[in-house]
Amino acid sequence: MSPLLLPQQRNKLKSEDVATVAGGASLGPGINMESYPEGSASRPNLTNCTAPPSSSLQVVQITEEMAVLVVVLSLLTLLTALINAAVIIAICTTKKLHLPANYLICSLAVTDFLVALLVMPISILYITMKTWSLGQVVCDLWLSVDMTCCTCSILHLCVIALDRYWAITKAIEYARKRSARRAAFMVGMVWVISVFISIPPLFWRQRSSSGSFQQCIIEHRHLGYTIYSTLGAFYIPMTIILILYYRIYNAAKTLYQKRGSSRHLSSRSIGSQNSVDHCRVSHTFCVSELSNSDPTLATDKLNTTIRIPSFETDMDGQDEKNQICTSRERKAARILGLILGAFIICWLPFFLKEVLVGLQMVQPSPLISDFLTWLGYINSLINPLLYTSFNDDFKLAFKKLLKRKEHA
Structure with missing residues (x-):
């Protein structure tokens, strides 16, 4: 309990406190402002005196x-999480x-x-x-x-394109x-390549000894690794994808031209051979949209579904089928364009920036x-939509799946 002070003493102490606070030297007689430990409960609260009103409004706007x-x-x-999870569940339960x-599409969805x-x-938090x-x-x-997951996602697109190319050229x-x-095996190779591309920076990343680590970014001090990683993660896969899809579409157009020329031939053997080619194209661009998960190919049931028509097939019905397949060929071309366009638009700017930096x-x-960076992340949202919708x-x-959730 503190002793009582006389009125003269109280007035003297008040005047000294006011003077020292105004001068900014101390908060009381003999007490310096720096003597308060930071974060101490006894430190006076001067928050209202430190910031002008305009700066507080600016902070609110930025927030x-x-x-x-x-x-x-x-x-x-x-x-991204929900749509890819729906693809995984749909493949596993159907x-x-x-x-x-x-299975390749499911692995892509997992990645x-x-x-x-x-x-x-974590990127949002950062x-x-x-x-x-x-x-x-x-x-x-x-x-x-x-780096591993994004590279693996890109390489999955390359593997899917390779799978489609083999399916049409070697049906x-x-x-x-x-x-x-x-x-x-293909999925395993994709993950191995992705790990080998992402691991090297771990060996030369500088360790902070002071404990003040405020930035977490990809380092570009090693030009050789930058070229190696960008080539392996994007530029080589992109080149392969473009070449494969170009050959897929080109092979389909060639087979359609053979099919069209078969109308004017009278030889049954030649007509049968062109019919086989016609069936291959049909299963590549037409039947796949109805019976296969792959929007541009359907050769899994090739041996059981091909029926070679006779040369005396009714031409009216054949013309109608030709028109249907031609329209579906255009649709398949649009799908290929969407796949390639989304991939290039999402990832090319990022990897161009990496090389230039x-x-x-x-x-x-x-x-x-x-x-x-987030433009590239969005490709993980677009992939399941393009490959399944x-x-x-x-x-x-x-x-x-939606019906099950409604019943649940």
């Missing part, structure tokens, strides 16, 4: 913009979709789901905080998982080799870097 950005990115992440081509689960949420606060170990793990032969074991030709702002079997499987 609102950041909140909108976080909501948008969170919705993209949630949609026997009609248990085909080798669908894109991992991007939504392990990569995108963008929101504007500084890295999870430590260097988590940073190394996050960058490695990011009967490849139909016998197209098995779940072969699909598993590695060559020290540009130094983009964090805003541009984040935008290009054009197929009736997947549509039926999705409808069954």
Whole structure:
């Protein structure tokens, strides 16, 4: 309990306190402002005196913009996870979709789901905080998982294109080799290549000894690795995909031309050979849209569904079939265009930026870097839509899943 003070003493103490606070030297007689330990409960609260009203309004405005950005990115992440999870569940629970081509699509969905689960949420946190606060170990793990999963997603598109190319150019032969074991081997090779591309930076990333680790970004100090990683993760797969889809469409056009010329031939053997070619194209672009998960190919049931028509087939019916297949060929071409267009638009800007930064030709702002990175992430949302939405079997499987949820 403090002793009582006389009125003269109290007035003297008050005048001294007011003078020292106004001068900024101390908060009481003999007490310096620096003597208060930081974070101490006894430290006076001078918050109301430190910031002008205009700066507080600016902070509120920036917070609102950041909140909108976080909501948008969170919705993209949630949609990516849900759609890829729906593809995985549909393939696993629908026997009609248990085909080798669908196993590749399922593996692609798993990879894109991992991007939504392990990569995108941490990126949102990093963008929101504007500084890295999870430590260097988590940073190394996050960058490695990011590079591995994104590279693996791109390589899956390359493997799917290769599978389609073999299915049209070596229809009967490849139909016998197209098995779940072969699909598993292709998926395993994709993951091995992805790991070998993403692991090297772990060996030369600098460890911070001071403990102040505020940035978590891909380093571009090694030009050789930048070229190696961008070639392996994007430029070589993109070249392969473009070549394969070009050859797929070109082979289909050639076979259609052979089919059209068979009308004017009278030889039964030549007509039968062209009929076989016609069936191959039909199963590539027409039947696939009805009975196979692959929007451009359907050769899994080739041996059981091909029926070679006789040369005396009714020409009116044949013309009608030709028109149907021609329209479906155009539809398949549009699907190929969507697949290639989405892939290139999403990933080409990011990898161009990586090469230019590695060559020290540009130094983009964090805003541009984040935008290009998320443009690539969005490809994980587009992939399941493009590879499943054009197929009736997947549509039926999705409808069954929705009905189950409604009943549940």
